[in-house]
Amino acid sequence: MNDNKQRIKNVALDYFGQKGYEDTSLAEIAKEVGIKKPSIYNHFRSKEDLFVEVLEDLIASEVTAYRLTEGKMNHQEPLLNIRKLFDLFCHRLMTTKEALLWKRVTFFPPEPFKDLIQEHFIHFEKVTTSILVSVFREGVKQSLFQGITEDEFVASFLCLVDGVFLEHHYYTKEIFEQRIQSAWKVYERGVSSYKGE
């Protein structure tokens, strides 16, 4: 019964990510699902409604993934944990349709959703920040991250991840993986103590 509703959302997630919200028509979504355009209105009150539902699902699945990784951390190894977070991020970026749409809308939010998307972005960042802070504090206990404040630790990690986020689009998979490794290496050196390991 609700099979088609989920199918519409799946196709919408894909098309909104590939072509953007404004440039995706309900007619082409319907065609891909195998129904006619007006039938979409049996499940969603408007195109905007459809977008909001797709977006909300996306956020929920991102937050869940990060919480799961947090649960799997070994609190004795801060450097490993921060790497795990980084890998999780890169992995989702390359394998999920959600990442493409999330990237698109955070970067170029469609007019009607600017505020909504901003709220989600801030919420999502709070989730990741709280994880980063707990990793940092554990590291400090172990005399890691010397000369770096909590805020600097968080900000530089988020900047790293945002940079990777953008670059995913520019390059082929091979070059992208090189880029990731290079950026990570410099980041890790940067947050490590000058006096070296």
Next chain:
Amino acid sequence: MNDNKQRIKNVALDYFGQKGYEDTSLAEIAKEVGIKKPSIYNHFRSKEDLFVEVLEDLIASEVTAYRLTEGKMNHQEPLLNIRKLFDLFCHRLMTTKEALLWKRVTFFPPEPFKDLIQEHFIHFEKVTTSILVSVFREGVKQSLFQGITEDEFVASFLCLVDGVFLEHHYYTKEIFEQRIQSAWKVYERGVSSYKGE
């Protein structure tokens, strides 16, 4: 006589950057310029033509800005030069309309221009990379950047700059500047030698 042609291009640069190519109509561009839509066709054969001209101007001005900064560098001070490049980038990001459109089309190129944009992207990256490479090599002569390869140096800088770019959209000016400083600090530590200054 060609005053209106330039005005059309200025407005188009702004709107294409803010709203994207597909979601910008010739009617609204005309309105902003103070003419009617068909008059645009006195200066451009099509909407696609207008976009291509805007894009070509954009590339030219970006390349010029980077070349100018390169010319002002003091080759004895690699760390200062890389900081200058970083500042140039951040400055242009916050003050020029070109940067916004450029980032938009490199990430989410409108269908009809995918190949054209890719060509320009590769060209532009060659310019910035060549500047970074010459900074890096001067640094190596001075025993800076120990343990970092040329590719890693270039990749991590571009990642830093891409991260900053994304964050520019999301934060207030004050928070953004804090973020920039934190990201820069970790980057600089990361590319500097472990054995410290």
Next chain:
DNA sequence: CCTACCGATCGGTAGG
């Protein structure tokens, strides 16, 4: 879930 249709807007043209 469908067919048939709506007003609005799109890029673009004719003709002056």
Next chain:
DNA sequence: CCTACCGATCGGTAGG
């Protein structure tokens, strides 16, 4: 530079 207009397509509705 304009007015007037084109076919196509958009999101959305009526009615079954």
